[in-house]
Amino acid sequence: MKTYSEHCLRLISVLLVLGLCLNGSSSAQASSARTGQDFEAFFDAVLAEQLAREHIAGATVAVVQNGELAFAKGYGFADVDASLPVQADRTLFFIGSDGKLFTWTAVMQLVEQGKLELQADINTYLDFEIPTAFGQPITMHHLLTHTAGFEDEAHSLFVENESDLLPLREHLTRYQPVRVYPPGEVMAYSNYGSALAGYIVERVSGQPFASYLTEHILQPLGMNHSFVGNHLPPELAADLSQGYRYQNGRFDSLDFEWTAAIPCAPIRTSAADLGRFMLAHLNEGCVAGNCILRPETVSQMQSLQFNHSQQTDGMAYGIMRMRFNNQIVLWHTGRSPRFVTVLALLPEQNLGLFVSYNTPPADDGRAILFRFLDTFFPVERAPLAEMPLPDWQQRAELFNGNYVPARSNHTTPEIFSRYAKSTEIQIESGRLAFNGWEFAETEPGVFNQVSGDRLLTFKVDENGRRWFFVGILAFFQVPWYETPGFLLAVVGSSLLLCLSFLFAWLFCRKQVSAPGPFETGLSLGLGLFNLVLFAWLSLSFLQYGSTFVYPQPSVDLISKLYWLSLPWTLMLLVITLRVWLRNSWTIGWRVHYSLLTVSALMFLWLIINLNLFG
Structure with a gap:
């Protein structure tokens, strides 16, 4: 039973967050007005409620701002049975695909050195061949923006046992997916493409991938409580958080998750260490005088490099780029069977956010990001002026139907998973309904979310297939059968x-x-x-x-x-x-x-x- 003092502390935390919401700054507010105490009040309230409601064992948080670690704190337990608390400067979390940002950073280091060219055929750097297709080669630019055109394949995720692990080259040659889209046309997130980039880092640098990341990124940044790869040294193994799934009224732990292709999910790190990585990307590539990238390279990585239409969000190099609450937000999520992570950089505010859970929450981690942005960068959204276009009724039925993500399989039995990813667009009361959101058409083929920042666009390709795009995601229509x-x-x-x-x-x-x-x-x-x-x-x-x-x-x-x-x-x-x-x-x-x-x-x-x- 909760004590009176516990209820008071919870009430005080909630009131602090409400105060931030009510008195929060506009998007132009100076970042100096946000303090570590503000961030602590926010996360104390939000995570206390979320961990209890969603049965999450533990979480770790870091916020960097104006060149320093503004806030870092652990919540809940790293080991439930031992009642071992999460410590932000000590407990290692597996950050899944957020670790790809280290892979892309390594790629851009080699671009700086002239050892890689962004527009060169990647076969130039490989000792096996990616078959030609669509009359165009795949380049590093395509890998960095996930527009290489590979079908989705699951083998680059995880294996059940250590004995199932393969050397990176063997993995890439055995599980090479088919190219299903012309390069540079469709953003279809690819674990295989990321693994391919990591192997190119090995080939060009002459170092094993894990050694390269350790020597050229972790050590210069002073990330001493981080590790690359599947085999932790004894001095760090004791600090690794257990991963959990809550089921049947208890937490079931999984001691370790074996990554099939290390460049896809290479890092286990503490929140404080990850804060140093964010600082480097917000501070022109440098932390405490140690630089891992040049300023112009950082700027290039954060610039918009691909989007499906002028109206939609898109890709920077290796990281998603969106505008939310009048802020440019660079973001990425990482998910494994037991860990979920979200990382976001706001370059205009010189601010970075990192949150990692050791038990999967109900979403992919972005809910807490949007709540953070709504709290510290609130905007007043004017009601959408809905005025159906004159020929709306004639065109409305064109949008109806079932769609599947561009990130899907086409040629193997893995296509079965496409059915679970299928989504339906319906026309309801003059609006377009998708994924629980409602959109109204503001110009032909362009739809704005009725109560939000999302924007959805349609197009028909040269083969007559209908597509829609929301954020960075692409979906294509499938026939009834x-x-x-x-x-x-x-x-x-x-x-x-x-x-x-x-x-x-x-x-x-x-x-x-x-x-x-x-x-x-x-x-x-x-x-x-x-x-x-x-x-x-x-x-x-x-x-x-x-x-x-x-x-x-x-x-x-x-x-x-x-x-x-x-x-x-x-x-x-x-x-x-x-x-x-x-x-x-x-x-x-x-x-x-x-x-x-x-x-x-x-x-x-x-x-x-x-x-x-x-």
């Missing part, structure tokens, strides 16, 4: 037909005109076979969603087994044609059997569409 609804219809109808046929046969099998045991077993066996394998596939990808370890053994076995469905379905088709030609059975049995055959053919088409035949 690639939607989750159609997938469920095929699976559901197959199940219902199998059950109805089974019950009908059990009650009426003694009729002279009923199907025999062979015909019945053939049809029901195929239906059951397809459904069981589909359930297995679904469970495998469901597990992948929580572990980030691609279920390769299961998918390979399911793919091999599904080959049996091809002759099985053809045999069923032959029998169906024969019973119609010979006028066997009653019309009811023939129709029912034919529906089972059609269902089997649809399932076969689904298997092909999911790339399960390889």
Whole structure:
């Protein structure tokens, strides 16, 4: 039971944050008006509430401002069982994809030295080949902006055991994804592209990737409580936070997460150390007289390098760039099965924010970033002046439909995960509804969020495919037969037909005109076979969603087994044609059997569409 004093402390913290919200500065407020005490009051209130509400074991925070660490603090526990608290200057958190910023910093160091050219074909630097496609090479500029055009692939995330780790070159050659977009046209976040950049750092520098980052970034910045790679030295291992997932009323820990391709998620660090990295990127590349980048390189990294349209947010080099509450915000998130991290730089305010959780929150970490920006950089949003364009009704239906992210798989069974990422755009009361947000059209193909800063744009490419863009994200429309609804219809109808046929046969099998045991077993066996394998596939990808370890053994076995469905379905088709030609059975049995055959053919088409035949 909470004590009276605990309630008072909580109330005081909340009132402090409310005071900041009510008396907060406009976007032009001088940064000197925000103090470490202000930041502490904000995070004390927000994180105390969030950790309790979302069952998060611990979090660590750093805020840098005006060339110094303004605030750093740990919250909750690094080890729940041992009641070991998080310490911002000591506890190491795994920051996932936020570690890519170190990879991109290393790339730009080599660009400074003239060892890499941003517009050169990356095959120039590799000892294996990225196949040509679309008549254009991939350049380092494309890797830095995630516009190389690779399909998404899961193998660059995590592996289950240390023994599953591969040398970086072997990993890159074994799991090379297909190029599905022309380079420079679509932002499709790519772990493989990041791993490729890290390997190029190795090749060009002549040093192992981890050694290069340690020598040229961590050591110059004095990041002595940080480490690159999968194998922590004993002196740091004791300070590594456990990673947790809250389930069944308790925290389940995972001691370590094995990164398949180190350049994708290379860093375990403390909040205070990460603050030094942010300071370098806010202070023209230098901290305490030690420089890792030139001022002009920092400026180049933070400048807009790609966006899908003039109206939308885009990519700087290696980091997302948006305008929110009249502030330019450079941001990145990192996620692993147990850790979630968000990092943001506000160059105009000379301010950086880092928050990392050792238990996944309900979102990807951006909620606390937006709350921070709304508190310390509030703006008054005028109501959107909605005035439907004259031809809105004629064009409205063009936008309806199912869309999937550009960051998705196209050629392997991993395409199955695309169905979980599918999103639907609907037209409701003259507005466009997407992801719980409402947008109103302000010019043809351009939609502003009714109550927010988001902007959504549409285009039709040269192949007639419809796209929409929101922030840095791109989505393309899929035909009706690639939607989750159609997938469920095929699976559901197959199940219902199998059950109805089974019950009908059990009650009426003694009729002279009923199907025999062979015909019945053939049809029901195929239906059951397809459904069981589909359930297995679904469970495998469901597990992948929580572990980030691609279920390769299961998918390979399911793919091999599904080959049996091809002759099985053809045999069923032959029998169906024969019973119609010979006028066997009653019309009811023939129709029912034919529906089972059609269902089997649809399932076969689904298997092909999911790339399960390889």
